[in-house]
Amino acid sequence: MTMLADSPNQSAPASGESSTFAKLFAKVFANQRTGLVLLIIVLVVIFGSLRSAFFNEQLVLFPMVQQIAMLTVVGLSQLAVLSIGHLNIAVGQMAAFGAMFMGMAYQVWHLPLYAGLLVGLLAGAAIGALTGLIIATSGVNSFVTTLAMNFALLGLVSLVYTQFTTMAAFTTKPDGMEQLRRYSLADVCVGQVCGSNAIPQIAIFAVLAMCLVGYLFSRARTGREMLFVGANPVAAELSGIPVRHRIIGAHALSGALAALAGFMLAVTSGSFTAGIGSEFMIPSFLGPVLGGTLLTGGAVAVFGTFLGIALTQIIKQGLTMIGASVQSLSISLGAILLVALSVDRIRQVVSERRAVRR
Amino acid sequence: MTSLENLTSTRISLRNTETTLVVVAVVGVVALTISSHGAMLSGNSIQATLAYLATPILIGLAQMVALSVGQMNLSVGALGGFVAVAAGSAMVSLGVPAWLAVIGSVALGALGGAINGALVVFTRINGFIVTLATMTILTGLQYEVVGTETISNYSSGLRQIGAAAILHIPVVLLVALAVAALLALFMRRSLPGRRLLASGGNPLAAKLSGISNDRSVVFAHCLSGLIIGVAAVVTLASAPGVNQSIGGDWLLSSFAAPIIGGVALSGGSVSVTGTVLAALIIRLVDVARAQFSLDPNWINFVIGAVVLGTVVLAHRRQTGKTGSPRATRRGATTG
Numbered sequence: 001m002t003m004l005a006d007s008p009n010q011s012a013p014a015s016g017e018s019s020t021f022a023k024l025f026a027k028v029f030a031n032q033r034t035g036l037v038l039l040i041i042v043l044v045v046i047f048g049s050l051r052s053a054f055f056n057e058q059l060v061l062f063p064m065v066q067q068i069a070m071l072t073v074v075g076l077s078q079l080a081v082l083s084i085g086h087l088n089i090a091v092g093q094m095a096a097f098g099a100m101f102m103g104m105a106y107q108v109w110h111l112p113l114y115a116g117l118l119v120g121l122l123a124g125a126a127i128g129a130l131t132g133l134i135i136a137t138s139g140v141n142s143f144v145t146t147l148a149m150n151f152a153l154l155g156l157v158s159l160v161y162t163q164f165t166t167m168a169a170f171t172t173k174p175d176g177m178e179q180l181r182r183y184s185l186a187d188v189c190v191g192q193v194c195g196s197n198a199i200p201q202i203a204i205f206a207v208l209a210m211c212l213v214g215y216l217f218s219r220a221r222t223g224r225e226m227l228f229v230g231a232n233p234v235a236a237e238l239s240g241i242p243v244r245h246r247i248i249g250a251h252a253l254s255g256a257l258a259a260l261a262g263f264m265l266a267v268t269s270g271s272f273t274a275g276i277g278s279e280f281m282i283p284s285f286l287g288p289v290l291g292g293t294l295l296t297g298g299a300v301a302v303f304g305t306f307l308g309i310a311l312t313q314i315i316k317q318g319l320t321m322i323g324a325s326v327q328s329l330s331i332s333l334g335a336i337l338l339v340a341l342s343v344d345r346i347r348q349v350v351s352e353r354r355a356v357r358r
Numbered sequence: 359m360t361s362l363e364n365l366t367s368t369r370i371s372l373r374n375t376e377t378t379l380v381v382v383a384v385v386g387v388v389a390l391t392i393s394s395h396g397a398m399l400s401g402n403s404i405q406a407t408l409a410y411l412a413t414p415i416l417i418g419l420a421q422m423v424a425l426s427v428g429q430m431n432l433s434v435g436a437l438g439g440f441v442a443v444a445a446g447s448a449m450v451s452l453g454v455p456a457w458l459a460v461i462g463s464v465a466l467g468a469l470g471g472a473i474n475g476a477l478v479v480f481t482r483i484n485g486f487i488v489t490l491a492t493m494t495i496l497t498g499l500q501y502e503v504v505g506t507e508t509i510s511n512y513s514s515g516l517r518q519i520g521a522a523a524i525l526h527i528p529v530v531l532l533v534a535l536a537v538a539a540l541l542a543l544f545m546r547r548s549l550p551g552r553r554l555l556a557s558g559g560n561p562l563a564a565k566l567s568g569i570s571n572d573r574s575v576v577f578a579h580c581l582s583g584l585i586i587g588v589a590a591v592v593t594l595a596s597a598p599g600v601n602q603s604i605g606g607d608w609l610l611s612s613f614a615a616p617i618i619g620g621v622a623l624s625g626g627s628v629s630v631t632g633t634v635l636a637a638l639i640i641r642l643v644d645v646a647r648a649q650f651s652l653d654p655n656w657i658n659f660v661i662g663a664v665v666l667g668t669v670v671l672a673h674r675r676q677t678g679k680t681g682s683p684r685a686t687r688r689g690a691t692t693g
Binding site: 087134138140141143144145147148149150151152153154155156158159162282285289295325328329330331332333334335337338341342345 | 430477481482483484486487488490491492493494495496497498499501502610613614617623624653655656657658659660661662663665666669670
């Protein structure tokens with residue numbers, strides 16, 4: 001489900017082969033998502049057979065799905081700017097910035113749960129839009145701008161926390177937050193049929209975000225224009241696309257999604273602290289890149305981002321249960337990233353050769 | 359904007375950047391001296407200020423070398439931390455002599471960098487992602503070597519060098535400045551250095567003139583790793599001990615110095631002087647923060663604001679000169 005901008009310099013996956021076998025092969029081979037799904041299934045079977053506790057709904061699957069849901073939103077936040085060929089190094093600090101406003105909304109302004117969430121999302125979108133505005137007007141590279149923004153927010157958020165809180169955390173919990181943390185779909189019943197114990201209710205936010213971002217990039221005009229900007233900014237400008245607005249829009253979306261991820265982390269961990277988002281940067285790239293999003297812009301994979309994050313979390317969980325140490329986890333994650341991308345590269349080379357031969 | 363125009367205008371703005379940085383640094387020192395009633399210029403105070411300058415200069419230079427060919431090295435902190443703990447534990451548990459550990463550190467750093475470069479060239483994966491992956495791996499390796507312990511009972515000779523100072527100028531800073539001088543000479547005068555810049559400035563033109571861009575990329579990463587190795591040695595010598603957290607905060611600051619110093623992220627131009635001066639200014643901000651006993655978080659905020667201000671101003675100046683404002687620029691890792 002990769003969404004490509006239909007620009008001439010983006011070669012579409014090979015199609016129209018003569019033999020059906022080749023067609024099938026090309027289809028499966030050309031789709032990174034198929035490989036990810038297969039890998040996930042194989043890993044789940046292996047881990048499940050090694051440790052039957054892997055399928056324990058409340059103790060293993062529930063927290064794991066919570067993590068996957070939160071990190072998927074983090075990945076989508078990065079994906080929003082990757083679509084226009086930009087990077088967002090400040091994704092973690094934007095999450096902290098949004099979460100800070102949510103914490104203040106609950107503790108200082110005594111707002112209800114969803115009103116506070118809205119305040120945080122708006123704050124995230126605003127800081128993202130500001131970043132986009134700086135990039136669009138000054139023409140400075142997105143890496144530098146978001147890096148500087150990361151520094152600035154890192155300082156600002158910590159300063160606000162030390163100013164407004166006694167324990168460096170907003171601990172007020174509005175009604176509904178505790179339920180959101182603990183309840184799963186098993187607590188939602190339609191007649192006699194209840195949902196699974198393994199799916200936390202908070203995962204709904206991730207599903208909503210995926211649907212929204214998926215719709216934006218596959219159907220909505222704005223999203224398609226963002227992909228065009230990513231594929232070829234000059235051509236986009238010449239075709240009358242408001243490039244500046246699309247850049248600001250993509251960064252605002254990234255900021256809002258980061259804030260949503262910050263909210264999800266705060267709900268699962270129970271408090272709003274300055275440390276929210278400090279671990280977001282690496283997963284934010286892992287998900288989209290493993291899923292098939294191009295770093296150069298013009299192609300995004302929304303469902304692939306979810307699969308990429310799910311794969312990394314399943315490996316993490318599985319290795320922990322087998323008894324692997326923390327350090328081997330990060331070693332294996334790095335190795336997976338390299339291997340997955342090398343395979344992708346081989347795939348690309350093979351399909352290029354076939355295209356030449358044809 | 360053609361690359362030639364780009365090159366000349368960058369060179370002009372570079373000179374401007376360096377002058378501005380000197381002025382800012384001098385003003386900063388004078389202001390700090392006045393506000394501290396002259397205590398800033400006392401011998402011990404100078405030594406304390408400069409002792410913590412060596413590592414920022416070195417990691418800034420390491421990042422600058424990677425930037426010179428248009429690459430990024432996200433593994434600076436992880437590689438530095440890994441090399442530091444590896445050398446530390448080699449000295450303590452294997453009884454490796456200090457001189458060998460120093461040479462080994464530099465070699466290990468260079469090797470790590472070379473692996474980064476080779477991966478970029480052979481897999482054709484974006485350097486950003488490759489170094490992100492090696493960063494994750496190296497962080498794991500660092501933890502593997504040292505666990506939760508802090509290694510501190512290694513060579514006392516190395517420690518003494520780390521604490522030593524000539525005329526209140528710490529030896530470790532002299533090491534960093536020597537590296538900077540050699541690097542400047544290398545980039546300006548030597549053939550391999552010019553090749554790096556040519557590859558970074560315009561890969562196609564470089565290729566047509568018979569320069570191997572692949573070799574440049576591997577070489578730049580290798581050199582970047584080598585400087586990180588030196589930074590690891592400096593850390594070993596001057597820090598009270600090495601543990602899992604060494605290098606954790608290097609990544610972002612490694613970018614701050616070259617960017618404030620006027621190094622182009624797209625490659626092709628470097629400024630060793632600018633990078634060193636920028637590291638000095640960041641250090642002065644930290645000193646000021648301590649002097650007025652402000653919250654440490656102010657420093658991040660100020661660095662962020664300064665980087666943002668610098669790049670926006672530099673860009674304004676550049677587009678003002680050539681008269682061709684560009685609405686958009688591709689992401690840093692494009693191509």
